[in-house]
Amino acid sequence: MPEDGQYYGKHGEPRKYDPNFKGPIQNRGCTDIVCCVLFAIAILGYIAVGILAWSQGDPRKVIYPTDSRGQFCGQAGTPLENKPLLFYFNIMKCASPVVLLEFQCPTTQMCVERCPERFMTLLKAYANRKDFDYYKKFCKEGVTNNMGVPKILELGLCPAMLIPSKPFTRRCFPALGQSGGVITVGNSSHFEDETGKMRDARDLLDGVRNASVVIEARQVAMKIFEDYTQSWYWILIGLVIATVLSLIFLVLLRFLAGIMVWVMVALVILVIGYGIFHCYMEYAALKGEPGADVTLQELGFQTDFSVYLQIRQTWLAFMIILAIVEVIIILLLIFLRKRILVAIALIKEASRTIGHVMCSLFYPIFTFFLLVVVITYWAVTAVFLSTSNEPVYKVFNESVCIYSRATCDPANFTTSPMKAQCRDSECLFAFYGGETVYHKYLIGLQFYNVFLFFWCANFVTALGQMTLAGAFASYYWAAVKPDDMPTFPVFSALGRSLRYHTGTLAFGSFILSVIQIIRVLLEYLDHKLEGAHNKLTKFLLCCLKCCFWCLEKCIKFLNRNAYIMVAIYGKNFCTSAKNAFFLLMRNLIRVAVLDKVTDFLLFLGKLLVVGLVGVFAFFFFSGRVRAFEDTAPNLHYYWVPILTVVIGSYLIAHGFFSVYSMCVDTLFFCFLEDMERNDGSPERPYLMPESLRKVLNKKNKSQPAE
Numbered sequence: 001m002p003e004d005g006q007y008y009g010k011h012g013e014p015r016k017y018d019p020n021f022k023g024p025i026q027n028r029g030c031t032d033i034v035c036c037v038l039f040a041i042a043i044l045g046y047i048a049v050g051i052l053a054w055s056q057g058d059p060r061k062v063i064y065p066t067d068s069r070g071q072f073c074g075q076a077g078t079p080l081e082n083k084p085l086l087f088y089f090n091i092m093k094c095a096s097p098v099v100l101l102e103f104q105c106p107t108t109q110m111c112v113e114r115c116p117e118r119f120m121t122l123l124k125a126y127a128n129r130k131d132f133d134y135y136k137k138f139c140k141e142g143v144t145n146n147m148g149v150p151k152i153l154e155l156g157l158c159p160a161m162l163i164p165s166k167p168f169t170r171r172c173f174p175a176l177g178q179s180g181g182v183i184t185v186g187n188s189s190h191f192e193d194e195t196g197k198m199r200d201a202r203d204l205l206d207g208v209r210n211a212s213v214v215i216e217a218r219q220v221a222m223k224i225f226e227d228y229t230q231s232w233y234w235i236l237i238g239l240v241i242a243t244v245l246s247l248i249f250l251v252l253l254r255f256l257a258g259i260m261v262w263v264m265v266a267l268v269i270l271v272i273g274y275g276i277f278h279c280y281m282e283y284a285a286l287k288g289e290p291g292a293d294v295t296l297q298e299l300g301f302q303t304d305f306s307v308y309l310q311i312r313q314t315w316l317a318f319m320i321i322l323a324i325v326e327v328i329i330i331l332l333l334i335f336l337r338k339r340i341l342v343a344i345a346l347i348k349e350a351s352r353t354i355g356h357v358m359c360s361l362f363y364p365i366f367t368f369f370l371l372v373v374v375i376t377y378w379a380v381t382a383v384f385l386s387t388s389n390e391p392v393y394k395v396f397n398e399s400v401c402i403y404s405r406a407t408c409d410p411a412n413f414t415t416s417p418m419k420a421q422c423r424d425s426e427c428l429f430a431f432y433g434g435e436t437v438y439h440k441y442l443i444g445l446q447f448y449n450v451f452l453f454f455w456c457a458n459f460v461t462a463l464g465q466m467t468l469a470g471a472f473a474s475y476y477w478a479a480v481k482p483d484d485m486p487t488f489p490v491f492s493a494l495g496r497s498l499r500y501h502t503g504t505l506a507f508g509s510f511i512l513s514v515i516q517i518i519r520v521l522l523e524y525l526d527h528k529l530e531g532a533h534n535k536l537t538k539f540l541l542c543c544l545k546c547c548f549w550c551l552e553k554c555i556k557f558l559n560r561n562a563y564i565m566v567a568i569y570g571k572n573f574c575t576s577a578k579n580a581f582f583l584l585m586r587n588l589i590r591v592a593v594l595d596k597v598t599d600f601l602l603f604l605g606k607l608l609v610v611g612l613v614g615v616f617a618f619f620f621f622s623g624r625v626r627a628f629e630d631t632a633p634n635l636h637y638y639w640v641p642i643l644t645v646v647i648g649s650y651l652i653a654h655g656f657f658s659v660y661s662m663c664v665d666t667l668f669f670c671f672l673e674d675m676e677r678n679d680g681s682p683e684r685p686y687l688m689p690e691s692l693r694k695v696l697n698k699k700n701k702s703q704p705a706e
Contacts, residue, residue, distance in 0.1 A: 024473050024493070028500050028570030035510065035573075036503030039459070046452040049445055050381045057384025065111075065170050068428040069410060070393070073111035073170065083111035086171045087138055089159040106396040108156060108426060112138060115165040115172035122160055123149055138162060156426055230633040231621070231641040235648070238641075242613045242649035246656040247361075249605055253660070254355055257348040261340070261601055265333060268604045271611040272326045279319035286312045329604075336597050343598040350663040353475045356482045359490040360468055360663070364655035367464040371457060378453035385446055397425035447517075454516045458509035465560055466505065467494045468662040470567035476670040477687060493567065504566055507573045508559040515552045522548065564669050580669070587672050598664045602657050609653040610646060617645040 030036070065073045065086040074084025089108040116138060125135040126149050136143050139158035152158050165172040228235075252260045293312060309315075333340070354360055393410050395403045401422035413419055413427035470493030478484035486492040497505065526541050561580035562573055569576065620631075621638040635641070671688045678684040 024470050024477070024496070024568050025570045028496070030500050030503065031566070031570070031572040032501075032503030032507045034503065035507040039455075039502070039506035039510075042452060042455065045448070046456075049385075049448060049452075050377065053381050053384035053445070053449075057387045066109075067111050068109045068426075071111065080111045083113050084170060085112050085115055085167050086110075087112045087115065087165075088172065089156075091163075091174060106428070108140075108159075108428065110138070110140065112172070115167050116162040118162070118164055120162045122152065122158055125162075135162065154423075228640065228644075230635060234620070234633065235641050235644050238613055238617050238645035239648045239652060241616070242609055242645075242652045243656075245609045245612060246653045249609065250354075250361065250656055250660070253347065254351040257351050258344050261344050261347060264601070264605050264608050268608050268611070269326065269329065271608065271615070272322055272329070274615075275322045275611075276319055276326065279315045279322065282309075283312055283315040283319060286310070286315070332600065336600075339597045340601065343601055346598050346664050346667065347601065347660070349667055350660055353472055353663050353667065354659065356475055356485065357471050357489050359488070360471055360659050361656065363464060363468060363490060364659060367460060368655060370460040370463075374453065374456045374460060378449060381449050382446065385442065385449060393427050395422065395425050396428050397422050401425055450520065451513060451517050454513035455506075455509055458512045458516075459505055462505045462509050462559065462563055463494075463497055465662060466497045466501065466563040466567050468659060469493070469564040469666045470496060472663045472666040473564070473568045473670055476667055476674075479687070496570075497567070500570060501566055504573045504576075505563075508562060508577075512552065512555050512559060515548055515555060519545065519548050519552065560665065561669070564666055567666075568670075568673075583669070583672055586676075598668075599661060602661050602664070606650060606653040606657050610650045613649040614642070614646045617642045 067073060067080075067086060071080055072078065073080055073086050075081060087110055089110075091107070120131060120135060122135065125131040129145070132145065135158065139152075140156075143152060143157050147157075153160060163174045165174050167173075249260065249264075289310075393408050395401065395406050395408050395418055397404055403418045403422055403425065406418065408416070408418060408427040410427045418427075419425060467490060471489040474485050474489050474493070475481060522541060522545050526545070558577055558581065561584065562577035565571065565576035565580045565583075566573070569579075571579070621633075621635065621641050674686055674688050678686050
């Protein structure tokens with residue numbers, strides 16, 4: 001009769017006793033060879049895409065501003081090297097909706113050494129030789145003193161006026177001030193426009209705002225980049241602290257597993273409790289403060305996220321979220337207190353196993369290095385692909401013109417029929433694009449880049465899981481530990497995985513990558529249709545995203561278990577996934593309770609490391625502690641290093657604790673197989689350690705006396 005939690009029959013038959021089985025099969029063959037070949041071809045194609053992108057791409061397009069001819073301002077080694085700033089002939093035209101649609105102001109733009117420093121019209125400057133020489137610094141080439149103002153304006157060689165400006169993100173914007181509620185440009189609240197009319201300085205605001213929208217993301221990115229340059233070494237110190245804390249916890253788990261688990265639980269509850277208390281104190285301190293009662297909806301989106309910390313509703317939301325998390329953790333601990341004892345026994349055995357396979361603790365560093373290579377290759381390729389377009393020029397005009405926004409060639413535009421029919425039109429740089437075959441397939445190449453990124457990243461993760469599973473399984477099934485183990489269990493498992501099961505790893509990671517790329521496409525579709533689709537399509541998209549999120553979680557779970565079975569038996573992916581699934585279904589209750597409780601306890605350990613490092617980073621970078629006021633760097637957004645340290649700490653803790661998690665999962669699978677293969681008799685003794693046998697009420701029967 002099957003024991004409690006075991007279901008035979010439709011979920012397959014249990015493993016039979018095999019006296020020759022000594023752990024991970026050594027004599028194995030290559031699996032999923034077709035997938036291995038396809039993966040190799042895909043990698044070669046990925047390298048070809050990278051070479052093509054690097055040969056066609058031009059990162060200068062995202063570094064330097066571009067004038068109306070498509071030239072880069074301030075680029076070293078070019079005639080414009082000493083002209084780093086972009087000047088707009090008429091920035092009021094930036095108020096046009098074209099700016100937001102095409103990200104280009106419909107006015108002539110040129111590179112200059114310095115922004116205009118005084119207000120001046122072309123008519124007045126032309127009357128004074130010295131002023132006109134200064135004015136010509138902001139004109140196109142070919143302007144002479146004998147041309148006359150009407151001819152210069154007709155040819156569009158000079159702006160009708162100069163406005164005092166200041167450089168901002170390498171662009172010249174009008175120096176607008178405010179005095180007594182009046183907007184001023186320079187020292188005047190009015191100015192004469194290019195038609196001779198007097199205009200209010202407020203009329204410049206729309207153009208400045210729209211031009212600013214185009215570069216707002218760049219502005220925020222530059223501030224964040226500056227914060228990183230000021231705080232990178234402190235961030236590294238925080239990540240080193242997280243690494244040391246993770247190692248300390250793992251070492252303590254090795255010798256004091258039972259005590260450390262309860263200490264982790266208590267500390268997590270205390271850290272979250274302190275978070276609730278701190279949020280309440282901030283909430284109470286803002287009571288009565290001017291503007292502190294504004295709701296988050298009224299405030300809207302702010303690029304300076306520190307503004308949100310001055311709102312009471314923000315701290316109230318944090319307090320409620322932390323309180324809910326605290327209650328959930330306490331309730332889980334109350335209801336699962338008996339199962340926690342079994343989980344502690346598994347963690348103790350995992351500690352012993354890792355003690356014999358110490359190299360496994362440092363394997364995540366190898367995985368992290370491979371992931372950094374994959375991410376870097378993807379990011380560089382994506383940047384070069386996105387900048388591999390050619391400059392596209394379009395016709396911009398004042399009056400009605402049939403060629404408006406048509407593609408043009410600046411080299412011969414002045415003699416073209418377009419200029420003849422539209423006298424006031426100009427051929428200006430619009431954006432980077434192209435009509436060649438390469439540019440038509442550019443979106444497809446970007447899609448291929450993203451897909452191969454997912455595939456390679458999942459492959460690296462799968463390789464780590466299979467390697468660790470093979471090393472830990474060799475410990476469990478060793479009759480005499482550690483004498484019957486391989487000399488270098490991690491390297492032996494890594495060699496077996498790469499030599500025999502590259503195709504299996506590629507197969508499993510391919511399935512997961514397909515689901516992830518579908519999720520990306522759904523997010524892209526939702527973004528593109530935002531504001532255009534009705535409630536029904538929104539509901540359908542939401543359901544699809546939810547379903548594929550659940551499917552991704554299920555596939556990750558099945559893949560992980562399949563890799564464990566491959567590491568032990570050396571079968572192909574489908575066979576291993578089926579055997580792993582049936583083994584879990586035959587022991588459904590144990591899987592649902594025992595294994596998941598262990599994962600929960602290890603998750604608390606990650607939270608503790610992240611919480612301790614996060615609290616320290618918050619007090620350091622925010623300057624809340626007087627001892628750190630002179631040491632902490634001056635930042636635009638102090639949340640940037642805090643968030644970086646928190647995310648980095650979680651990734652580091654996850655890397656180290658994932659070794660424990662993989663060890664527990666492997667041992668769990670092995671002891672389920674042990675329960676089916678053996679019965680505790682002298683001929684078929686259990687290989688599980690005595691601590692596990694006691695918790696599970698299992699005994700090895702001694703040999704009867706003769």
